[in-house]
Amino acid sequence: MTETTKAAGRADPPAADGQPLWTRNFTLYFTARIASLLGDAMLPVALSVAMLALGYGVSAVGYALGAWMGAFALFVVFGGVLADRIHPRPLMIGADAVRCGLIGATALAFATGRPELWFLIGVTALGGLATAMFQPGVNGLVPQVATDAHKANGVLRVAQGISTMAGPALAGLLAAFSPAWAFAVTAVTFGASGLCLLALRLGAYTVDRSASTLKNLREGWQEFRSRSWLWAVILIWWVLGVFVWGPVTPLGAASVTGEHGSAAFGYAEGAFGAGCVLGGLVAIRIRPARPLLGGAVAMFLFPLMPLAAGLAEDLALWLVLLGYAVSGIGWAFWGVQWSTTVQTQIPEDKLNRISAYEIAGSILAVPLGQVIAGPAGSAVGVHQLLLLAALMSAGCAAALIATAPIRRLRRTVRTPGSVQPVSPA
Incomplete structure (x- = not known):
């Protein structure tokens, strides 16, 4: 009942x-x-x-x-x-x-x-x-x-x-x-x-x-797969998890600390966090009529993190930190658009289940990337693999823009009991 x-x-x-x-x-x-x-x-x-x-x-x-x-x-x-x-x-x-x-x-x-x-x-x-x-x-x-x-x-x-x-x-x-x-x-x-x-x-x-737990799981899955913009993003995130988020931390740590000292990677992570703060502040002010399209454009800044890590041997530390910071801006701007889209496009009574599928889909590829990072880095080279991660990041941003359901989805506003589309200004 x-x-x-x-x-x-x-x-x-x-x-x-x-x-x-x-x-x-x-x-x-x-x-x-x-x-x-x-x-x-x-x-x-x-x-x-x-x-x-x-x-x-x-x-x-x-x-x-x-x-x-x-x-x-x-x-x-x-x-x-x-x-x-x-x-x-x-x-x-x-x-x-x-x-x-x-x-x-x-x-x-x-x-x-x-x-x-x-x-x-x-x-x-x-x-x-x-x-x-x-x-x-x-x-x-x-x-x-x-x-x-x-x-x-x-x-x-x-x-x-x-x-x-x-x-x-x-x-x-x-x-x-x-x-x-x-x-x-x-x-x-x-x-x-x-x-x-x-x-x-x-x-x-x-x-x-x-409903039973099994029925709730089925309903959540049906709601998830019925939204092409949602599962398309998660598929792209699988690529990002395997080729970027999985290897970027261990390989980035090895590259940055090897060239700039043991404290440098901590500074780089802090710079990424500072960029996320700035990206969040920017996202408060800018509301694209097509939020996922706007977020995808910002995601072209994200490859600067693996790129800066991969070129650490050729860059001064301040340039590495700048790459991490600018990357954080793009990542945070995308994150605001994505979270708001999920919260306003999904019915309230199914939001938690769909969020769970979204979270699981987003993170499951990361451990795979972490597992293969070490052997791949040894075989290909740490710097080369980080440069590949930068290229794949840019490819993922392009894939977000190229996918019609993601590109065309319009911003909505949730009012009590409804979701209303907002026309572009």
């Missing part, structure tokens, strides 16, 4: 033209997101530094991080189903509570001795599972807390850029001082996220709990 659920308290008033973005609900959601994103950025760095300091080695770190990614990829689709059946908020609060507890336990384990490898792998696997329950609801909550989804996504992309800059640096600093403190602060970020989500005041939300 179909049920209507309502969060405790009074909801913010419905969206209206000119209404401020920073309502009570959006301020709380923004705080929750920046706290959660900070924790997401801190965790892999804290784990890597702490495990290497204990002498576990690179392979063990890979097993632990792989356990997180594997659990996330396997269960994120089920997270989308549960978010549509229950409501994304309680699922996200529960996931934050689990992550806070798991990482807090890890902090205690490091404070009192040397954690066993099985414990660390188990914790990261459970953390990946909890994140799989959390992530599908991120898209689903934005239309419920924001009066302007486009502006909200721009602001949230700025938050992501800030977290990308601050998280790894903070985690590295704390882990060098004490791994226990690094994990303790990471646990606090997830606790803060959960408390902010708990304080939201949301209106009524209709859910259908009559």
